[in-house]
Amino acid sequence: MDHSIANQVAHKGEIVIVDDLPANLKLLSEILSEAGYKVRSTTDPEQCLKTVQLRQPELIILDVKMPVMNGYELCAEFKKQPLTSHIPIIFISALDNSEDRLKGFNVGGVDFISKPFQHREVLSRVNTHISLYQIQHKLTLQKSELEDRVKERTAELTGTNQKLKGAQRIARLGSWEWHIDSGEMSWSDEMYHILGLEDSIVQPSLDSFIHSVHPQDRLQFEDSFTTAKLNISGFTIEHRIILPNDQVRYLKTIGESLSGPQLSQFCILGTTQDVTEHKLVQEQLEQASSVFENTAEGIMVTDAQRRIISVNPAFTDITGYTEQDAKGQLLEFRYSQLHNKSDYHDVFISLDEAGHWRGEMNNLCKDGSINPELITITAVTDEEQNLTNYILLFSDISTLKKSEQKLEYLAHHDPLTGLANRLLLNDRLQHAISTAAREKRSLAVLFIDLDRFKDVNDSFGHTFGDKILKQVATRLKHELRANDTVARLGGDEFLVLAENMNDRREIEILSQKILSIFNEPFAPDQNEIFVGGSIGISCFPDDGDSPADLIRNADSAMYLAKGDGRFTFRFYTRELTAAATDRLQMETALRKAIDNNELSLNYQPIVDPDSGQAQHIEALLRWHNPYLGQVPPDRFIPLAEATSLILPIGEWVLKKACQDMRQLIDEGHPLKRVSVNISSLQVQRCDLPVLVGRILRETGLSPEHLDLEITETVLMDEPDKVLESLNQLKALGVTLTVDDFGTGYSSLSYLKRFPIDTLKIDQSFVRDIPHDQDDEAIAKAIIAMARSLRLGIIAEGVETQQQRSFLMQEDCERAQGYFYSRPVPFTKLLEYLTDKQTV
Numbered sequence: 001m002d003h004s005i006a007n008q009v010a011h012k013g014e015i016v017i018v019d020d021l022p023a024n025l026k027l028l029s030e031i032l033s034e035a036g037y038k039v040r041s042t043t044d045p046e047q048c049l050k051t052v053q054l055r056q057p058e059l060i061i062l063d064v065k066m067p068v069m070n071g072y073e074l075c076a077e078f079k080k081q082p083l084t085s086h087i088p089i090i091f092i093s094a095l096d097n098s099e100d101r102l103k104g105f106n107v108g109g110v111d112f113i114s115k116p117f118q119h120r121e122v123l124s125r126v127n128t129h130i131s132l133y134q135i136q137h138k139l140t141l142q143k144s145e146l147e148d149r150v151k152e153r154t155a156e157l158t159g160t161n162q163k164l165k166g167a168q169r170i171a172r173l174g175s176w177e178w179h180i181d182s183g184e185m186s187w188s189d190e191m192y193h194i195l196g197l198e199d200s201i202v203q204p205s206l207d208s209f210i211h212s213v214h215p216q217d218r219l220q221f222e223d224s225f226t227t228a229k230l231n232i233s234g235f236t237i238e239h240r241i242i243l244p245n246d247q248v249r250y251l252k253t254i255g256e257s258l259s260g261p262q263l264s265q266f267c268i269l270g271t272t273q274d275v276t277e278h279k280l281v282q283e284q285l286e287q288a289s290s291v292f293e294n295t296a297e298g299i300m301v302t303d304a305q306r307r308i309i310s311v312n313p314a315f316t317d318i319t320g321y322t323e324q325d326a327k328g329q330l331l332e333f334r335y336s337q338l339h340n341k342s343d344y345h346d347v348f349i350s351l352d353e354a355g356h357w358r359g360e361m362n363n364l365c366k367d368g369s370i371n372p373e374l375i376t377i378t379a380v381t382d383e384e385q386n387l388t389n390y391i392l393l394f395s396d397i398s399t400l401k402k403s404e405q406k407l408e409y410l411a412h413h414d415p416l417t418g419l420a421n422r423l424l425l426n427d428r429l430q431h432a433i434s435t436a437a438r439e440k441r442s443l444a445v446l447f448i449d450l451d452r453f454k455d456v457n458d459s460f461g462h463t464f465g466d467k468i469l470k471q472v473a474t475r476l477k478h479e480l481r482a483n484d485t486v487a488r489l490g491g492d493e494f495l496v497l498a499e500n501m502n503d504r505r506e507i508e509i510l511s512q513k514i515l516s517i518f519n520e521p522f523a524p525d526q527n528e529i530f531v532g533g534s535i536g537i538s539c540f541p542d543d544g545d546s547p548a549d550l551i552r553n554a555d556s557a558m559y560l561a562k563g564d565g566r567f568t569f570r571f572y573t574r575e576l577t578a579a580a581t582d583r584l585q586m587e588t589a590l591r592k593a594i595d596n597n598e599l600s601l602n603y604q605p606i607v608d609p610d611s612g613q614a615q616h617i618e619a620l621l622r623w624h625n626p627y628l629g630q631v632p633p634d635r636f637i638p639l640a641e642a643t644s645l646i647l648p649i650g651e652w653v654l655k656k657a658c659q660d661m662r663q664l665i666d667e668g669h670p671l672k673r674v675s676v677n678i679s680s681l682q683v684q685r686c687d688l689p690v691l692v693g694r695i696l697r698e699t700g701l702s703p704e705h706l707d708l709e710i711t712e713t714v715l716m717d718e719p720d721k722v723l724e725s726l727n728q729l730k731a732l733g734v735t736l737t738v739d740d741f742g743t744g745y746s747s748l749s750y751l752k753r754f755p756i757d758t759l760k761i762d763q764s765f766v767r768d769i770p771h772d773q774d775d776e777a778i779a780k781a782i783i784a785m786a787r788s789l790r791l792g793i794i795a796e797g798v799e800t801q802q803q804r805s806f807l808m809q810e811d812c813e814r815a816q817g818y819f820y821s822r823p824v825p826f827t828k829l830l831e832y833l834t835d836k837q838t839v
């Protein structure tokens with residue numbers, strides 16, 4: 001601290017005097033003290049050097065001539081020290097030459113006081129230098145003060161600027177200034193950030209700014225600046241920019257005119273803010289609002305107390321309640337009697353625990369109807385996890401429910417008849433078995449199969465067949481009790497589940513009742529037709545304890561009914577299972593029959609009834625198995641057909657018959673053809689013309705020596721496909737015979753479509769001739785029809801002379817039967833043909 005200044009209120013100034021003469025010191029001190037100065041004096045220069053360092057006076061007066069250190073040397077020392085260099089020093093000297101004075105000024109002195117002292121001179125010089133010093137000192141202080149203030153303000157400004165920059169950066173808000181007169185523009189740092197530019201590369205200008213603006217917004221942007229310039233006005237625009245990295249951002253630019261004292265100083269001050277995030281949020285809000293307004297789902301928003309505060313238009317569309325109806329109501333105000341309050345209680349517990357609930361509910365509409373709805377409720381919380389709202393979203397699922405019900409119905413019902421299907425039957429049967437087991441009761445399963453329904457389909461077509469099936473279903477439902485289950489298993493198979501049937505007699509009565517539905521003809525169109533049915537019955541618990549067992553056993557019993565003449569019912573017995581096992585054993589054996597050489601052919605001659613001369617022969621398959629013995633074709637051929645084994649077996653028959661016939665021809669026997677039975681599966685499943693062609697080539701038999709026998713029903717199954725196949729066979733040169741003619745439903749016009757050569761009257765019409773006049777009439781009609789169609793005719797099953805006579809009388813071309821010969825092995829046939837053609 002500067003003590004001289006501190007004490008200046010008490011005195012005019014502090015002065016240090018150094019003189020080796022105490023008298024001088026005393027005199028000067030008195031003069032100056034009287035004048036109001038504070039005086040410190042010493043005779044010792046070195047001591048003075050030290051004390052002045054500790055406390056600086058405002059003036060030092062030094063005697064030039066002193067013994068240890070003269071005044072100039074002492075002065076030079078003061079001037080070296082920073083604390084004392086600025087203190088004015090006056091020398092006291094008796095010397096008055098200019099050289100001495102120059103020396104004094106050179107070491108830093110400011111003046112000289114001559115000895116002896118002149119009172120007035122001393123005061124005048126001292127006053128002058130003290131004043132000068134004090135003025136100078138004051139100026140120095142003021143300067144330093146000013147400098148401090150400048151520093152302070154500069155620091156303040158720098159701080160403010162930093163804050164402004166920070167604020168601009170946080171707000172993504174840049175500022176700019178556009179000077180109209182010069183066209184110059186300046187940008188804040190944040191402007192560069194916003195535009196994605198670097199201040200070291202891009203000069204701020206309106207052009208640079210415009211260059212960043214999205215081309216589609218550029219015109220509007222430029223217009224705003226032009227208008228502002230012309231009208232000295234402001235503007236606010238929103239526009240896009242494209243950043244150097246091709247990113248598009250949304251900006252809001254505001255300009256405000258600012259005019260100086262002269263028009264040339266007019267400028268536009270502006271801000272540009274990056275509002276992209278705001279814009280995106282706004283867009284999201286708009287989208288959310290649009291979703292709320294336009295979604296097909298009903299939306300309710302409630303407060304934390306579950307009071308509805310808003311609903312969307314879809315809510316009104318679905319429920320009929322307007323916003324006014326709903327506002328203020330509780331979230332659950334639409335609850336219907338289909339739910340009890342505890343259902344809602346569970347919902348709210350789930351909302352409390354998990355924050356959401358999703359499920360189906362039936363809710364009331366304004367018109368009193370009840371809507372099935374799929375509902376999602378979400379609890380909304382604020383940042384502090386306080387519950388603020390519930391949002392309930394629901395969609396009307398009545399159509400879905402109806403579809404579900406429809407699908408569920410379709411999945412469990414037969415689409416043609418509307419009866420239960422196998423799936424539903426299984427369910428019901430399982431349930432019925434459980435109940436019957438629990439209550440120790442019985443139940444019956446009745447498996448119904450329509451008799452010869454395939455023939456109906458083949459003759460009248462599937463549409464007709466379908467109508468019959470529907471009528472059968474209607475009659476069954478009509479005849480049975482409401483709690484009996486009637487099912488259609490597929491095709492012409494029906495099943496009745498009759499519960500609580502504890503008495504066999506009851507089941508028999510029920511079966512008779514079912515059979516009675518076939519007593520009346522079915523007449524879906526104009527055609528009336530009788531269709532029969534065969535019933536197989538199994539009972540719980542005796543015949544099985546699972547749906548599969550009971551159905552399978554009823555099925556076996558049904559086959560028994562069929563085998564026993566059809567149109568009847570049979571109960572399941574354990575022997576039937578044995579029969580099924582036999583069938584399985586037979587199938588296993590039949591699969592090995594070709595490889596084990598167990599198959600052979602018998603031949604039966606087809607003769608001229610008049611002369612008895614064999615014209616053709618029919619190949620008839622025989623199977624001899626070491627364990628099963630001789631198995632009749634009636635037993636194994638249906639099995640071969642059911643298992644498709646007829647395909648390899650039929651091929652074997654064809655080849656063997658062609659080989660044998662080739663031998664007979666080669667040996668010169670006057671036979672025209674060998675007839676081979678062809679199963680319907682062979683016509684449908686294998687490429688018969690190709691197979692026949694190949695076998696003829698392999699065996700070298702000429703095609704005209706081969707006749708293929710097909711049944712009437714083969715013609716009716718997929719007639720177009722069969723026709724094409726038969727035409728190809730005819731093209732090979734073989735002949736075709738319709739076997740068992742008269743047992744199917746084929747008409748004359750129908751037959752004309754096919755390239756048939758011969759009709760073979762079924763033996764059932766020949767068997768009772770001459771006793772059955774109807775059979776005679778049928779046989780006659782078939783012979784006449786064949787003649788009118790120019791078809792060959794064969795009567796089979798001729799066993800008696802009367803039958804032969806009848807055929808000769810009717811001019812039947814050919815006959816076949818035991819009367820002429822039984823089917824015989826090839827060697828026997830050779831004998832027959834050689835030995836006058838008799839067996």
Ligand SMILES: Nc1nc2c(ncn2[C@@H]2O[C@H](COP(=O)(O)O[C@H]3[C@@H](O)[C@H](n4cnc5c(=O)[nH]c(N)nc54)O[C@@H]3COP(=O)(O)O)[C@@H](O)[C@H]2O)c(=O)[nH]1
Pocket residue numbers: 604618619620621632633634637653677678679709739740763796797798799816817818819823
């Ligand atoms: N797909 C094939 N079917 C074949 C083949 N071989 C035979 N069969 C068919 O098996 C059924 C039974 O045949 P089968 O036991 O051989 O009986 C035939 C004759 O023995 C019998 N017949 C002949 N004359 C008389 C008679 O005077 N009285 C009488 N009670 N029966 C007699 O008729 C059967 C001839 O049948 P058909 O074919 O209708 O001319 C039978 O349906 C055969 O078709 C084969 O290789 N493939």
